[in-house]
Amino acid sequence: MFKLSIELKMVIGVVIFTFFIVGIERYQLSKSMMTQFIESKKAKNRLLIDTITPIISLNLSLGLKEANHEYLNQIAKQNSDLSLIHLLNSNQKLIYAYNPLKIDLKFEENSFTFIQKDIIDTITNETLGTISLNFLDDDYQSMINKNRALTLQIFVITLFLLSIFVLLIKREFRDLKKLSNNVTIYDPKKNNFTLERSERVDEVGIIHNAIISMVSRIHSHAELLDDLNQSLEEKVQERTKELENANIKLELLSSIDQLTQLSNRRHFQKYIEERWELAKRKNVEIAIIMTDIDHFKQINDTYGHVAGDIVLKEIAKTMKNTLKRTTDFIARYGGEEFIIVLYDTDMNQAHETSLSIQKAINSIKNFESDGTLIRPVTMSFGISSSFPHQNEKYENLIKEADAALYQAKEQGRDRIIVAKAA
Amino acid sequence: MSFCTRLFLTATLLFSTSFVHASLYDDDVLDIFSKILPRIILMSSQKSKIQDDIHVCILHDDVDSDVVLRFIDKIDNNYPQGIKNHPIDIVNSDYTDLNLCQDTQLTFLFNSSAENIDKSIVFLNEHSILTLAYDQKLLRNGVNVSLFLGRKVVPYINMKSFENNGIRLDNILLRVSKIYVEDVH
Numbered sequence: 001m002f003k004l005s006i007e008l009k010m011v012i013g014v015v016i017f018t019f020f021i022v023g024i025e026r027y028q029l030s031k032s033m034m035t036q037f038i039e040s041k042k043a044k045n046r047l048l049i050d051t052i053t054p055i056i057s058l059n060l061s062l063g064l065k066e067a068n069h070e071y072l073n074q075i076a077k078q079n080s081d082l083s084l085i086h087l088l089n090s091n092q093k094l095i096y097a098y099n100p101l102k103i104d105l106k107f108e109e110n111s112f113t114f115i116q117k118d119i120i121d122t123i124t125n126e127t128l129g130t131i132s133l134n135f136l137d138d139d140y141q142s143m144i145n146k147n148r149a150l151t152l153q154i155f156v157i158t159l160f161l162l163s164i165f166v167l168l169i170k171r172e173f174r175d176l177k178k179l180s181n182n183v184t185i186y187d188p189k190k191n192n193f194t195l196e197r198s199e200r201v202d203e204v205g206i207i208h209n210a211i212i213s214m215v216s217r218i219h220s221h222a223e224l225l226d227d228l229n230q231s232l233e234e235k236v237q238e239r240t241k242e243l244e245n246a247n248i249k250l251e252l253l254s255s256i257d258q259l260t261q262l263s264n265r266r267h268f269q270k271y272i273e274e275r276w277e278l279a280k281r282k283n284v285e286i287a288i289i290m291t292d293i294d295h296f297k298q299i300n301d302t303y304g305h306v307a308g309d310i311v312l313k314e315i316a317k318t319m320k321n322t323l324k325r326t327t328d329f330i331a332r333y334g335g336e337e338f339i340i341v342l343y344d345t346d347m348n349q350a351h352e353t354s355l356s357i358q359k360a361i362n363s364i365k366n367f368e369s370d371g372t373l374i375r376p377v378t379m380s381f382g383i384s385s386s387f388p389h390q391n392e393k394y395e396n397l398i399k400e401a402d403a404a405l406y407q408a409k410e411q412g413r414d415r416i417i418v419a420k421a422a
Numbered sequence: 423m424s425f426c427t428r429l430f431l432t433a434t435l436l437f438s439t440s441f442v443h444a445s446l447y448d449d450d451v452l453d454i455f456s457k458i459l460p461r462i463i464l465m466s467s468q469k470s471k472i473q474d475d476i477h478v479c480i481l482h483d484d485v486d487s488d489v490v491l492r493f494i495d496k497i498d499n500n501y502p503q504g505i506k507n508h509p510i511d512i513v514n515s516d517y518t519d520l521n522l523c524q525d526t527q528l529t530f531l532f533n534s535s536a537e538n539i540d541k542s543i544v545f546l547n548e549h550s551i552l553t554l555a556y557d558q559k560l561l562r563n564g565v566n567v568s569l570f571l572g573r574k575v576v577p578y579i580n581m582k583s584f585e586n587n588g589i590r591l592d593n594i595l596l597r598v599s600k601i602y603v604e605d606v607h
Contacts, residue, residue, distance in 0.1 A: 058598050063457045066574035067598060122594075123464050123506055 007173040011166050022158050026151050037143055038112045041135070045115045048079065049133055056087065057119045060128040065095075072096050084108070084134035087119075090127055108134045175204050179211060186215060188222035257332040259309055260316035268331035268339060275329075275343050276394040279387070286394075287350035287385035289340040290401040291319075291357070294378045294413040296336035307369035311377060312336060314367055322357045339398070347385040347418055354381040354416045362414075378414035380405055446533065447489045447556060454575055456496035459530060459554065460505045462567060462577075465592040468527040468552050475511040476504065479523030479551075481542055482516065482532035490514055490532065520545045531555040531565060539563050547587040561602045570600040578602055 004012070052075055059068035068087075076082050076098045084103050087096035108114045116132045178195060186193050193215045198208040255267035263271070279286045293299075293315060300308040312332075319330055319338060333339040340357075342350050358379060367374040382405025384397050404419040411417070460476050463469060478497075482490045494512050504510050515522040517538040523529045529551050531542060539555075543564045546553050555565040561580040566589065570578035577599035584590065 054594050055597055058594055061457070061461060062577070062598070063454050064575055064598065067576045070574050071598070123461060 007169060007177075011169055014165060014169075015162055018158060018162060022154060026154060030147050030151070033143070033147060037140060041140065042112055042115070045113075045133060045135055048075075049115050049117045049131065053117055053119055053131065054122065056131060057121055057128055060089075060119060061121050061123065069096055072098065079135075081136045081138070082133060083113075083136045084132065086132040087129060088131075089129040092130075095129070103134060105132065105134070111137075113137050113140075172204070175200065175208060179204075179208050183211060188218050189226075191219050193219075260313055260332050262316050262320065262338070263329065263331035265331060265333055268329070268333065268341070271329055271331075272341055272394050272398075275341060276388055279343065280389070283387060284344045285346050285385055285387050286397070287342040287345040287347060287383060288397050288401040289342065289350055289354050289357075290333065290382045290398070290405045291338045291340070291354070291379050292405060292409070293336040294380055294409075296377070299374060299377065303369060303372060303374050307367070307372065307374050310369045311367050311374060314364065315361065315377070315379070318360050318364065319357050322360045323353070328353070339401075345385065347383060350383045350385055351416060351418060354383055357381070358414075358416065380408035380413045381416040382406065382408055382419060383416065384419040447486070447493075449492075451556070451569060451571065451575070452489075452493050453496055454569060455530065455554065455556065456493060456500050458567075458569075458577065459497060459528065460501055460508075460510050462554065462591075462595070463527045463552065464506065465595045466552055467588075467590040471527050472508055474508065476508045477511045477513065477526035477528075479513040479515055479526040479529040480532070481520070481523065481529055481534070481538075482514075483534050483538075484516065486532045493530075517542060523551065524549055526551055528552040528554060531560060533557050533560075536563070539565075547583075550587045550589060552587070552589050553583075558602075562604065567599075568602075576600050580604075 052071070055071055056068060059065075059071060072085055072087065076085055082098070083101050084105065085096065085098035086094060086105065089095045105114075109116075111134075113135045114132070115134075116130060118130050119128045120126070121128050175198065182193055182195050193212070195208070195212060197212055198205040200208065255263055255270075257264040275286060278284070293311070296308065296311070299311055316330075316332065316338070319340075323330060323340070325342075327343040329341040329343075331339050331341075340353070342353060345353070358381065361377070361379050364376055366376055382401045382403065384400035384404060386392065386397050388394070400419040404417040408415045408417040459478060463472070463476055463478075480490055480493065491514075494514065497510060497512060501510055513522050513526060517534050520542055523546065529542070529546050531539065531553060533556060534542075539560060540563055543553060547564070553565045553567070555561070555568045558568040558570060558578050561568050561578060561583070564580070564583045564586060566580055566583045566587070568578045568580075570576050577595065579591065579596065579599045580602040582604060
């Protein structure tokens with residue numbers, strides 16, 4: 001689909017419309033003139049033939065051959081546009097012919113210049129013959145030529161007037177075009193609208209000035225919008241940071257035991273899964289220590305739960321401080337139960353670590369809760385270790401450590417039991 | 423006068439007589455007259471007098487009897503059924519018996535003496551009978567119509583004579599005719 005400008009559409013429309021109207025008008029006028037001319041010519045020819053036929057009829061009926069010939073000669077002489085007279089008798093025999101231009105009658109019979117009439121005896125009503133007349137169409141041709149010349153003149157004048165119209169239209173649309181170009185390339189950020197206010201008072205001037213006012217408003221609004229955007233972006237960044245911090249906190253909250261500040265069981269679960277898979281890939285031994293505060297229920301019962309909590313916090317702190325490597329992981333596994341994951345650690349090293357923890361715990365003389373001294377505690381340990389292979393599950397390792405811890409409890413507590421290899 | 427001289431004169435007389443007859447009435451002219459004759463009645467006010475037949479009278483001298491018969495034949499040949507359903511009744515009369523022409527619409531006059539001609543014209547005018555004459559000179563005597571024999575042959579009409587018998591001609595006939603102008607001298 002062609003995209004035409006309004007200017008072009010208007011010019012094409014007016015040109016087509018003008019030529020259509022002028023063409024139709026010329027066509028109708030010419031047709032009317034031709035028709036009138038032909039009708040007038042036919043009427044004139046008919047009048048002539050109607051005038052001469054009675055005379056010829058009389059001459060023929062009276063047998064006045066010479067008089068008839070002379071009469072027809074005279075008719076031919078008086079009518080300079082007559083190019084042919086043929087007179088046939090009732091037997092269709094040519095009895096008079098006037099044809100100085102040697103016209104072939106066959107070609108003229110359908111022309112408006114040709115006319116034919118039977119010669120009827122007015123007394124007997126018998127057909128005495130037929131007369132054919134043909135006239136020159138010089139005047140008709142002359143009229144056509146004049147009409148053609150006039151049409152050409154009108155066409156040229158129309159073309160000239162249309163050219164002036166096109167120039168005027170182009171001039172009128174010049175400002176609109178500039179405006180259109182500027183509006184098309186206008187970028188509020190670049191503020192590249194270069195047109196000044198127009199002095200014109202017509203619709204184009206009104207639109208022009210309205211657009212300039214609009215552009216000015218758009219520019220100021222764009223600046224305002226930029227400022228708002230800037231402020232909004234800063235706010236979004238700030239909020240995003242706050243959200244990230246909140247997420248971190250939430251993450252910590254979801255993975256840290258609030259009382260002991262150690263990892264909780266959920267976090268342990270995640271950690272052991274990752275380490276277990278890593279140990280599988282790297283064929284590294286992994287050890288687990290399960291430990292439990294001995295007779296912790298008695299502390300709760302004797303000193304209260306608040307005191308129990310203080311003990312738990314202190315124990316957790318001590319154990320965490322005892323672990324030296326960054327890969328050493330400790331979590332609160334249950335009420336007074338803790339679990340330690342030692343990556344790349346064999347059973348002996350795990351035992352050493354357990355001894356260090358036991359020693360650190362045993363070195364605590366007492367705990368204090370609101371001025372009340374709480375007696376020292378001991379802890380039991382169960383250790384297990386393994387090189388994880390493809391089908392082995394870490395849950396088994398935990399079970400082994402748990403079983404060793406149970407043995408330590410059974411055997412009198414405050415001791416370290418190493419699980420036997422499965 | 424010797425016999426030979428008498429014989430020569432007789433032969434000369436006979437020859438000249440036959441020559442005169444032959445040259446006096448031209449067959450072609452008679453042909454035209456035979457065509458014109460009934461038509462001129464129908465193209466004049468005489469047509470109102472027609473009942474059934476068209477009555478035509480031919481006046482002549484005895485000497486022209488043969489020519490008259492030939493002339494009648496010509497009329498019969500041209501109009502065997504009459505014209506416009508009117509049979510043509512022709513009265514063949516001598517100048518001495520004008521009464522025979524009394525009820526006709528047209529009378530054709532062959533050449534005769536001036537006295538016969540004048541007498542006939544007076545009679546015919548009195549009875550409003552259209553007159554045609556072979557000889558155009560008779561127009562001078564008051565005959566209505568004759569033929570002008572010039573470069574072309576056309577009816578020759580004495581308009582003034584129509585004032586005497588009150589007969590009128592169709593205008594169309596006047597269009598193809600020559601009007602006789604009386605020589606004042």
